[in-house]
Amino acid sequence: MLADSLRQWLDAHADSLDEGPAHAHEVLPRLAQHGLFGLGVPVAEGGQGGSLGDALEAIAGVAGHSLTAGFVFWAQRAFVEYLLQSPNAALRQRWLPGLLQGTQAGATGLSNAMKYLGGIEALQVEATPVGTVGAVGADGLALRGRVPWATNLVPPGRFVVAVAVSRSDGAKPFVAALPGDAAGLQRSADLDLIALRGSHTAALSIEGLQIGPADVIHADANHFLPRVRPAFMGLQLGLCIGLARASLAAASARAGAGRDVLGGPLQQQRHALELATATLHAGLSDGRFLDRPQALFRLRLELNDIVQQSLQLELHASGGRAYHRDQPLGFARRWREAAFIPIVTPSVTQLQGALAGAALATTSS
Numbered sequence: 001m002l003a004d005s006l007r008q009w010l011d012a013h014a015d016s017l018d019e020g021p022a023h024a025h026e027v028l029p030r031l032a033q034h035g036l037f038g039l040g041v042p043v044a045e046g047g048q049g050g051s052l053g054d055a056l057e058a059i060a061g062v063a064g065h066s067l068t069a070g071f072v073f074w075a076q077r078a079f080v081e082y083l084l085q086s087p088n089a090a091l092r093q094r095w096l097p098g099l100l101q102g103t104q105a106g107a108t109g110l111s112n113a114m115k116y117l118g119g120i121e122a123l124q125v126e127a128t129p130v131g132t133v134g135a136v137g138a139d140g141l142a143l144r145g146r147v148p149w150a151t152n153l154v155p156p157g158r159f160v161v162a163v164a165v166s167r168s169d170g171a172k173p174f175v176a177a178l179p180g181d182a183a184g185l186q187r188s189a190d191l192d193l194i195a196l197r198g199s200h201t202a203a204l205s206i207e208g209l210q211i212g213p214a215d216v217i218h219a220d221a222n223h224f225l226p227r228v229r230p231a232f233m234g235l236q237l238g239l240c241i242g243l244a245r246a247s248l249a250a251a252s253a254r255a256g257a258g259r260d261v262l263g264g265p266l267q268q269q270r271h272a273l274e275l276a277t278a279t280l281h282a283g284l285s286d287g288r289f290l291d292r293p294q295a296l297f298r299l300r301l302e303l304n305d306i307v308q309q310s311l312q313l314e315l316h317a318s319g320g321r322a323y324h325r326d327q328p329l330g331f332a333r334r335w336r337e338a339a340f341i342p343i344v345t346p347s348v349t350q351l352q353g354a355l356a357g358a359a360l361a362t363t364s365s
Contacts, residue, residue, distance in 0.1 A: 001057060001058060001061050002034070002058070002061045002062065002065075003034050006030060006031075006033075006034050006062075007065060009030060010062065010065035010066045010069055011065050011066075013026075013066070014065055014066040014068070014069075014330065014333060015330075015333055016198065017066050017068040017069055017196075017197075017198035017199075018066070018067070018068050018195050018196060018197065018198065018333050018336065018337070019197055019198075020197050020198060021190065021197065021198050021200070022198070023198060024068075024072075024154075024198035024199070024200055025154070027068075027069050027072050027073075027198070028072065028076065028102040028103075028105060028152075028154070029102045029103075030102075031062065031069070031072075031073055031076075031102060032100065032101050032102025032103075033102070035048050036055075036058045036062070036073065037073075037076055037077060037080060037099060037100045037102065038100050039054040039055040039058050039077075040052045040053070040054050040055040040077075041080060041084065041100065042084075045084065045092070045096060046096060046097060046100050047100060051284075051285065052081075052231060052234065052235070052284050052285075053281045053284055053285060055077050055235060055238075056234060056235055056237070056238045056241075056280070056281070056284065057238070058073070058238075059073050059074050059077065059235055059238030059239065059242065060238040060239075060241040060242035060245065061242060062242065063238055063239045063241070063242030063243055063246075064242035064243065064245050064246040065242075065246070067195075067196060067239060067242070067243055067334075067337035067340065068195075068196045068197075068198050068199050068337075070238065070239050070242055071151055071196055071199050071239060071340075072151065072152050072199050072200070074108075074235050074236055074238065074239060075105075075106060075107055075108050075150075075151045075152035076099060076102075076105065076106045076152060077235055078106075078108040078231065078232055078235055078236075079099065079106025079107065079108050079152075079160070079162055080096065080099050080100070080106060081228060081231045081232075081235070082108070082162050082175070082177075082217050082228055083095060083096055083099075083177075083217070085218075085224070085227060085228055085231075086217045086218055086224075087218065088213075088214075088216060088217060088218075090214060091177060091214060091215070091216070091217065094214070095160055095177065104158065104159070104160065105152045105153070105154035105158055105159035105160070105180075105200070106152060106159065106160055106161075106162075107150045107151060107152045107153050107159050107160070107161035107162070108150070108151070108152075108161075108162055108232070109147045109150040109161040109162055109163045109204065110162055110163070110164060110175075110225070110232065111149060111150075111345035112124050112125075112147065112148075112164065113163075113164030113175070113221065113225055114225070114229065114232065114345055114346055115345065115346070115350065116164065116173075116225075117225045117226065117229065118346065118350065118354050119357075120350055120353075122166070123145075123164050123165065123166040123173055123221075124145045124146055124147065124148070125143055125144070125145030125146070125147065125163050125164070125165045125166070125206055126143070126144060126145055126165065126166050126167070126168055127141040127142065127143050127165045127166070127167050127168065127174075127211075128141065128142050128144070128167075128168045128169075129141060129168075129169055130142045130210065140210060140211075140212065141165075141167075141210065141211055142184075142208050142209065142210050143163075143165060143176075143178075143184070143206050143208075143209045143210075143211060144206055144207050144208065144209075145165075145206050146203065146204065146205055146206065147161065147163060147203060147204040147206070148203050149191070149201065149203060149345075150201070150202065150203070150204060151199050151200065151201045152199070152200055153180065153187055153200050153201070153202045153204070154180075154200050155187065155200070156180075156181075157179070157180035157181030157187070158180060159180040159200075160177050160178065160179050160180060161177070161178050161180065161204065162175060162176070162177055162178075162217060163175070163176055163178055163206075164221045164225065165221075172219065172220050172221070172222065173220075173221040173222065174216055174217075174218060174219050174220065174221050175216070175217040175218045175221050175224050175225070176211055176215050176216055176217060177215050177216075177217050178206070178209065178211070178215065179215075182209050183208075183209065183210075184206060184207050184208040184209030184210070185204060185205075185206055185209050186204065186205040186206075186207075187202050187203075187204055188202045188203040188204070188205070189202065190202050191203065194336060194339070195333070195336035195337055195339065195340060196337070196340060226290070226293070227290065229289075229293060229296075230283070230284060230287075230289035230290060230293075230296060231284075233289075233296055233300060233346070234280060234283070234284045234289065234296065236344065237280055237299070237300060237303055239341065239344070240300075240303035240304065240306070240307050240341055241273065241276075241277055241280075241303065243307055243310075243334060243337055243338060243341070244269075244273050244303070244306050244307045244310045245273065246330075246334065247307070247310040247311050247313070247314045247334055247338075248266060248269055248270055248273070248310045248313065248314070250314050250317070250318070250330065250331070250334075251266055251310065251313045251314040251316075251317040251318075252266055252317075254314075254317040254318050254319075255317040262313060262316060262317055265309075265313055266313055266317075269306060269309055269310055269313060272302075272306055273303075273306050273310075276299060276302050276303050276306065279299060280299055280303075283295065283296065283299070294354075294355060294358055297346075297351045297354060297355055298355065300346070300348075300351055301348060301351055301352065301355075304341050304342055304348050307338050307341050308338060308341075308342075311334060311335060311338045314331060314334070315331065315335075318331055
């Protein structure tokens with residue numbers, strides 16, 4: 001699915017993207033050059049057409065070569081999806097062309113919002129009425145708060161970030177798009193991560209940032225967030241799929257003499273991955289995850305397990321060579337990348353808690 005030139009560039013720069021920001025600025029334009037951000041976007045909106053599943057497979061394809069590039073791709077495409085599902089046509093016209101062309105970065109700062117949706121934590125950005133300058137409803141709003149983690153925050157201010165916002169006056173929480181160069185928005189230095197360091201991941205501090213109706217993705221976060229959650233999580237699972245495919249392929253290539261015992265487990269993991277991927281595609285296509293989010297949660301847990309098992313098999317198949325820094329196997333990078341999978345929001349622990357709570361509620365009712 002990916003062009004040879006893109007695959008070659010990703011392979012050549014995967015370690016660099018994982019270790020630092022030297023080539024981070026090249027990711028968006030290179031992915032856009034191949035039309036990847038427009039997959040699943042209606043032609044009428046400037047996209048390539050097709051389905052959300054096409055975008056999922058493209059993210060998986062990129063992630064199989066570089067999880068950092070796949071993570072950036074997911075953030076960009078998730079923000080595009082928020083615009084596609086927003087009733088604010090003017091906002092879509094404002095941001096979508098640049099996002100599809102890769103000249104504008106989109107950051108999905110909704111990790112806190114997804115935790116809020118699951119009852120895990122309160123929203124961390126709050127809006128206070130400041131007058132009649134226009135905003136959600138009749139009042140102008142000033143925002144304050146913090147986004148502790150967001151990806152694709154391309155400096156200096158070349159990004160737009162989606163944030164869920166509560167209101168001090170008790171009105172409905174909403175979702176807004178905040179321009180990176182807005183007064184009152186401060187980006188931190190890149191977070192000191194152990195991997196994925198070329199993903200422009202940082203924190204945001206918000207103090208006195210004023211917004212109007214042109215910046216509102218949706219006026220009711222409680223309605224909007226459940227509707228975009230299948231795309232948010234479903235596209236994110238492309239990271240798991242791509243990494244597991246790459247690891248299993250490497251394991252299969254190295255499971256030679258003396259390691260025939262790995263044949264059965266490798267086949268078992270390949271089958272599990274194919275089945276989980278097919279289930280994800282079907283759920284995104286028929287919309288079942290809207291009414292049955294627990295099915296998506298369980299699929300996320302299953303794919304996390306497949307990633308971890310795949311890396312173990314790659315380690316066993318590679319043997320001692322995997323432990324040598326001077327071997328061009330890519331294993332050490334994939335090992336670090338795999339450590340990210342359980343903690344990306346919603347994390348494995350959060351999903352396990354949500355499923356346990358749902359099971360308890362069912363038993364008690």
